[in-house]
Amino acid sequence: MMRKVAVIGGGWAGCAAGVELASTGAAVTLFESARTLGGRARVVDIDGRQLDNGQHILLGAYSESLRLMETVGLAADEVMLRLPLQMRYPAGTGMDFVTPRLPAPLHMLAGLLRASGLDRTDKLALARFSTTARWMDWTLYQDCSVSELLDRYDQTERLTRLMWRPLCVAALNTPPERASAQVFLHVLRDSLGARRAASDMLIPRVDLTALFPQHAGAFIEGHGGTLRLGAQVRRLVREDAYWRLEMNGAPQAGERFDAVVIATPPGNAASLLEGHAEIPSLSAFDYEPITTCYLQYEQGLALDHAFFALVDNPEHGEWGQFVFDRGRLDPARSGLLAVVVSASREAITPGHDTLAASLAAHLAKAFRRPELMHPLWSKIITEKRGTFSCRPSLSRPANDTGISGLALAGDYTACDYPATLESATRSGVQAARIVLDARS
Incomplete structure (x- = not known):
């Protein structure tokens, strides 16, 4: 029998969950309070101009994002510009580091040898750090701040200023003084430490809604699902083995769902879970x-x-x-x-x-x-x-709420990555698989 699944939230996590569910034959209804899919990575209209509400770089290592783009009919190299891993500054203001298209780790070595704006001490410090991180399998025994990690491995002031700090702030959206070194190492593992294609940088050519959410919505509808935009879900009601949703205080008459994926921000998720599950880490975020x-x-x-x-x-x-x-x-x-x-x-x-x-x-x-x-x-x-704020040893909730047929999705759930499009996508896929397994 076809499973009916409600996905609450139409950001990248909710869209990923919806696509994964629809591709297995589930009947998906996706509820989104806004009029546009995409959440914090979408196009917005400002004074008649269509602008993204942020700028993103993806990596070749973003396997789930790339897989789901292909699932909904997108060719990654048509909608994104693929560039080798690089860190380039305007001439005379910093460094110029570009990895050539060689097998890993030769691409990193060649890029380092050719890099301008770094002296021998800087290059040796970078090589030493990368070698040590590989030897540690990019894993710390105990998490600390990125600044502490860089001090521990004697990274130079120039290298920190021109490479480590901007990479940390861009990837984790958290200054290195209070950012998690372990999460930063995970990012470096899949960029500096990855095979060459995985370390490629992918820059969207199209707006963020067209990059995935718009096509995800079409995919869901094309597989018998329904999109409900401008629909604010206020409460979940358990009825025997099924779920009902209350919209602005009113139950949706006649609609019962076998499972629910909550793909909203943590505060909203905590409200929806009230009376069903208590997950303290949902209120632990700055x-x-x-x-x-x-x-x-x-x-x-x-x-x-x-x-x-x-x-x-x-x-x-x-x-x-x-x-x-x-x-x-x-x-x-x-x-x-x-x-x-x-x-x-x-x-x-x-x-x-x-x-x-x-x-x-x-x-x-x-x-x-x-x-x-x-x-x-x-x-x-x-x-x-x-x-x-991606702080050291931050507790992040699991996708599995412990309640059959009810899962969480979002870039804040437990994952190697910080809050990125890939962590959102991975969490959506994982949440979908949890609710499907609950009734298999």
């Missing part, structure tokens, strides 16, 4: 904001590469870890640059106009191009609860 600033210049303005790293110098009001040339990813976006400011709490305090002006000035100085001081327009998007 959050970090992420800000993306879009700067539109004249058509034809372009950077030399699709993206560059930036030297983040808060003491001098120079914010941002990476800048992306959206025109190189999509010609229709010619002249549009996107600057990402991770862990942006301090950066956004003076206000959006002040931050946009300082980012334009930072770009003009870094690229030595005065015209970057004067964009035609700018828009800032801040996700105030962009990700959980």
